[in-house]
Amino acid sequence: MKTIQELEEIRKRTFETIKVRREHSGTRIVVAMGTCGIKAGARDVMVSIMETVAEDNLTDVVIAQTGCTGNCDMEPIVEVYRPGQDKVTYVKMTPEKVAKIVKEHLAKGKVVSEYTMNS
């Protein structure tokens, strides 16, 4: 028999895994998955984001993907949308760089400016 506390744990844990199905107002991290992006390693970047987000137990983060953003020589490209902030575009991503973005930008809201498009 489950206790009320156990029920609450199931609720929290499962909600994290299925919350993408509800309207969402938090952070959204989008990986460009055009042919050029995939060729440049976007899939590894995506997997790394998923793993880091799960490891760090980040809540209110949705991982999505989009097609080619048009900057093919900058791929893999990752965009971060946070409520009340302008979109931040990260370029030439690697799984290692992504881990830092998750830990800094997604978790603490600090933009990792050295990886952005304008740097």
Added chain:
Amino acid sequence: MKMYRSHIMVCKGTGCNSSSSELIAQNFEKELKENGLENEVIVERTGCFGLCALGPVVIVYPEAAFYSQIKPEDVHEIVTEHLLKGRVVKRLLYHESIDGDRLKPLDEVPFYQKQVRIALRNCGVINPENIDEYIAFDGYKALTKALTEMNSEQVIDTIKRSGLRGRGGAGFPTGNKWEFAAKVKDDQKYVCCNADEGDPGAFMDRSVLEGDPHAVLEAMAIAGFAIGASQGYIYVRAEYPIAVKRLTIAIGQARQYGLLGKNILGTGFDFDIELRLGAGAFVCGEETALMRSIEGKRGMPTPRPPFPAVKGLFAKPTILNNVETLANVCQIILKGAEWFSSMGTEKSKGTKVFALGGKINNTGLVEVPMGTTMREIIYDIGGGIPNGRPYKAAQTGGPSGGCIPASEIDVPIDYDNLIALGSMMGSGGLIVMDDTTCMVDISRFFLDFTVDESCGKCTPCREGTKRMLEILERICEGKGEEGDIEKLESLARSIKDTALCGLGQTAPNPILSTLKYFRDEYEAHIRDKKCPAGVCQALLEYKISDEKCKGCGICAKNCPASAISGKPKETYLIDQAKCIKCGVCMSKCPFKAIAKE
């Protein structure tokens, strides 16, 4: 549960399931594996999304891309384009869900825009075979709240104040029903769920059971706590195999988690639920007949009083609630009576699920606040009538209900307004009719159903409905006589006053309501031997137009009764005495020269 970036929700309600949604789900799983996406993307089989006309339906999150009328062979494109490359496959999207290049959120799609989903809140959103997903969206939280923070009086008071009325047809206040049963002292009481949905055109209970079975179990446990019952029964149609399967799984999971059974959540409260399968008899949806059937007896109504709250199942105090009624209970306990009663009209609170069918573009399930007008349901949500034909009437409440004519299309729909119009809420079946529907024929259809399903216990229902049907059949065959309408009215009144149960008492409603608004159609059938809507075959005449006929003779060649004659290049003629009114000539004529009148 593992984290997946994308969730593919494949509708496995009865409608989509019958148009190959299982194969679609399997194709997704196969394609995901072939593309190495099986650890990133999950396929979930859900309950009904509501838009049955567009099935099979697939929604992909987090984009909430609404794919409609998907074929198993479309899956490859969705996986390689959308899931692999992030490009939504526009050609497969429901056309109203895109606005130029922008993908509209689901609640901006016209079909969903005016809907408020309470009873259907989890349908299409969770995997109904996974209790954890139900728990994730606040499942079993209301039961926890009731058991730990409230006493039975407070639960009953909340339901009473919410204004929730029975969604099964009669519209009796749910809280009052619970209160009566709670006040009766007895060592054993029962909670029954009426899932014997038998109205032609209604399928909302089935959809709740298929899409969110735990919502019903949880509400029954709360009802058990409120009235002091330890045992519940769900009486469900055996014709609903998916619902039965999911309920069985849900009961097993709830028992495993200790949410049913002894000492629930360690609070000392005991409650368990068993399923009872009905054999598909309409009368078994009537509360007293339903309880006799659970007892293993023949399903026949018994006179009231005694009311079930005093002497119900196995002669013990019993409450019987419909599936949709129960599907509202947990949200009322969680969000409060005021939240619920803020929606709806003065005497009809909350929302109502309607099963839209008939001549309507968006066939399916819609849940709207009480007080929404028929016009909003049909035109704003239902997408209007196919081919732009005019609205003639909507039949509500199934065989116990009646028709809402075009003149009343702007009346806010609630229990009392529908009754004032001569119809009723009933279970919520809503069959839309255009100008090609014959109202006499519709009455005949519903009476035919009632006669078939009458249990035969009381004479007014057994004999009276049969006599009414005979008259209607005669009228439709062109053999109507002066005085038939008066005979129908007199029979209808006697049956209403003398039948034993609610089903018999309401059986004449379709006739009375069509007589009220469409009496001229009855008169045209009887006096002029004409069917104005062109439906009753016996009253139609197929005629060939002098102007349009080119004398090709195709009609004569195809006529199975050799009723058409003529010479090449001259107008052909139909011998009305020989014509069997099959309509083959009309469908074969290349010049549209044949019309039925």
